[in-house]
Amino acid sequence: MTIARKTHDRTTxxxxxxxxxxxxxxxxxLLDRQLLDVDDVPVTTIDDLEIHATGGDxxxxxxxxxxTNLLTGPVLGTRILGGRPPSSRLERIAWSHVRAVDSAVKLGIHGSQLDATWVERWVRDHVIGRIPGGRHDPE
Amino acid sequence: MILSDLLDQPVREADGTPVGYVIDVRFVLDGPPVGPLATPRVHGVLVSPRTGSSFMGYERVDVRSPALLARWFAWRHRGTFLVHWQDVAAIDEDGVTLARDARRWAPGYERPAPA
Amino acid sequence: MKRLLGVALGVLTAIGGFLDIGDLVTNAVVGSRFGLSLAWVVVVGVVGICLFAQMSGRVAAVSGRATFEIIRERLGARAAGANLAASFAINILTLTAEVGGIALALQLASSVDPRLWMPVAALAVWLVLWRVKFSIMENVTGLLGLTLVVFAVALFQLGPDWGELAQQATTLAPSGTETWPSYWYYAIALFGAAMTPYEVFFFSSGAVEERWTAKDVGQSRINVLVGFPFGGVLSIAIAACAAVVFLPRAIEVSSLSQIVLPVALAGGKLALAVVIVGIVAATFGAALETSLSSGYTLAQFMGWSWGKFRRPAQAARFHLTMIVALLVGLSILMTSVDPVKVTEISVVFSAIALPLTYLPILVVANDPEYMGTHVNGRATNALALVYLVIIVAASAAAIPLMIATGAGA
Known part of the structure; x- marks a missing residue:
């Protein structure tokens, strides 16, 4: 068997x-690509993917x-450090929202419609949006 | 199942002979249309005999320059092959086990025109 | 006419924006200790940054993807995460040095303790990041940074022995009591000062900020290929000034007041005032760039919304990252650490981390799926491979040399 393996190297x-x-x-x-929403606003990087059986298995x-789903959130930490988060802690973005796969992956909906963007919204509403000028265009 | 359960896992033949590592998972967009795109069907796994690390497809797609780099990456992943998903028998903590008569295919595919 | 003005503005800001505290300190220290015998490294570094910035700018313009998005996508979460940790730490170190540099320059002008200037400088940097448009920010600091031309003027006014300087520049060996290990250590420091990774993060993200497309590639190439070499000439002028004034007296430059002394000797108070404006502009500009780069790198790795073209509220985590980075840099400075020492360390670590950033860009610049017909040409690739070897060698040699020389002491 070892001899056979060696020949595999050059087998076409x-x-x-x-x-x-x-x-x-x-x-x-797909993995580690930037995910953009319908207005080209970054949503997240694709941290992992979820697979399901179709036959009911x-x-x-x-x-x-x-x-079935693009994944983000705590799953990034486990990809880097090992282990895996429980299924309930996966932040999912359904494949059915994906509009195009290019140098970035593009969604057909607004990022704000996704649960996965809650941290960005939280920082906006509780920190950055409260500093004067935070909601204005730069001049 | 999530992809991390599969990527970089060691791969064995049915009799336990180690053959390499999963370096990628191939999908084909020919499942039922669920949104703007068809559902990606799991087509197979790409197995490299040498290492769990891939350099993002340098060894598979037609990026040929700089020639020295391309050759080095291709050399590191020489012998990479594709196994169809139906030929994957089991996935557990010890890695991926192939079916008894699992067939190996060339890892290349026809590249879509650049967008 | 408008187009020509645009080109001129781009070139001028590239010259003025080239120098930062790393270039100022490293070139002056090297000039005072080694004369011009390391000037060739500046040339190697400038060609390198031209090549690297041009590739990353082209990738960003054509694909719309900035450098750290590419790094994450090519290296995967784990290797890119390690790269992020290293790049982010070096970036904070550089930011610390730049804010310290602003404060030291203001101290020269005002005699007020730099630790009083540091919070003011950090606040001013944040206000510009918070409220000022990207293009205005870049043009103002770049044009004011042009006043550093005064180093070149000062060199002529000092009336040096040109034959002696030429002799130094062509003698590629340590002079006097200096040793080979410290010669090579400072060679790497100079290389790192010219090719800091933050410049590439900033340059490629800036291309996205200013919405470059494939059409703008030509303009960016001119900016880089004309602007950066002139910046390199200024770097060598700084080293030459130090070589003329300090080398014969065996004085090693260790403070900002020594860096500007040759200018004051040559041109008096007015020249001193001009050089201080130049240093404030250069360090302020670089402090903006490094703050932005800390936001760019983390946001691009995580896939967050980023960019100064958005309102802060629409890039909330990006702005929060920059605030935290500035606060961390400020607290490092408040420990009374010497910003000049921080600078010397940061340029060497920049050289160490360089391959991690360079390789993915080189690979993607060759990928037709990203670049279409704008992939690297043969000549670019040949040069790029030579630089890959240089960059890897410098990175590998840096830590052993740092230990062998006690960080150049």
Whole structure:
């Protein structure tokens, strides 16, 4: 088996069949990309992705499965430091809101409609918005 | 399941032989349309025999320059292959186990025109 | 005509904005200890920052993605997080040095204790960040920074032995009692002062702030390729002034008053007043840039809304980050640490962290998915690879040299 593995290095594997839709590799196109809302306002960086089985199985492994949500929030900390947050602490942005995948991923809705933007809103309402001039255009 | 459960995990064949690490997960936008885009179907996992770290696809897409860098990254990930999702048998704390007759495919794909 | 004015303004602000406390201190210290024997490093550093700034500006203009978004996307959360921690810490250190520099320059003008000036300086920086438009901020500090040309004028008025200076500049070796390790240590410090990562964070984010598109790439190239070399000439003039005045007397520059002394000797009170204006403008401008860079890097890593083109309330966490960064810098200064020493350390750490920022930009500048037809050309890539080697070598050698020389002592 070890001999076979060595030869794999130079083996050219057969090409995969052409796919009926656009190919997205998670790390290459989605993970750690900037997420923009419908007005191009930054929402978050995509920290992780959530996968669900489509066949009604609980376990998506090996069976038909799809990407359901973009994730943000505490999951960034566990990606850097290890472990994983409980499912209830995942901040989800449904794939159905995604309008385009480009050098940034774009949503079709306003960021303010998402639960995931609560920290930004909190800092705005309790800190920055209360300092005089904070709600005016720079001159 | 979240993607971190999968990325960088060691990959074994059905008989336990280690074959590498998951460096990426491939989706294809051919699921049911749920919003402006189709649902991304999990198509397969990309396995590199060497290391869990990837340099963001330098080894897969047609970025060929600077040639020295491109060659170095390609060399580090030589032997990378794609396994279809239905050939993934199990995922647990010890990593990913492939099905008994799992087939390996070339990791490249047809690149969409630049936006 | 309007276009020509735009080009001229861009070039002038690039010259005036090139110098910061790091360049001022490092060039003067090096001039006083090594004469012009390290002037070649300034040339290497200027070519490097031209290349690097031009690539990151082009990436930002074409793709709309600023440098730290690219770093996060290419390196992933963990490696980019480590990069963020290092870059952010160095940025705070540089910000501390710049605010300290403003206070020291104001002390020269007023004889008021710099620790009284520091809170005033920090508050003034924040007010500009809070209320002033990006373009006005950049143009005013850049144009006022041009007064540092007085260093070049002073050099002529000092009437130096030009043959001696040329001799120094072509002798690539330590002079007198200086050793090779400290020669190389200061070579890295000069390189780090010319190629500070914050300049690249600022430059690429500035391209987004000013809504550059692929059409503006030409203009930005002129700004960089003309402005930065002139900034480099000023750097060498500072070193030459110090070499003329201090090297023969074996005095090592260790304070801001010594840095400006050659100008005062050459041009009297008026020249001194001009150079103080220049230093305040340069350090104030750089304090703005480093504060902004701390906001840019964290916001871009986390994907927060950022930018001075938005109201503060629409980039709340970005503005909060800058406030916290200024407060941290101010509290470091309040411990009575010497801003000149902070500067010397910060430029070396800049050199150490440089590869982490440089490599992702180089890779993305070659990615047609981001850049379309604006990918790097062959000549740029050849030069970029040479610099990759230089940058990695400088980064790897910095800490051993720092230990071997006791930080250049």
């Amino acid at each position: 594997y057969e090409k995969d069949a052409p796919q009926p839709g656009r190919v997205l590799d998670a790390r290459l196109h 609980a376990d998506p492994v090996g069976g038909p499965a799809v990407l």
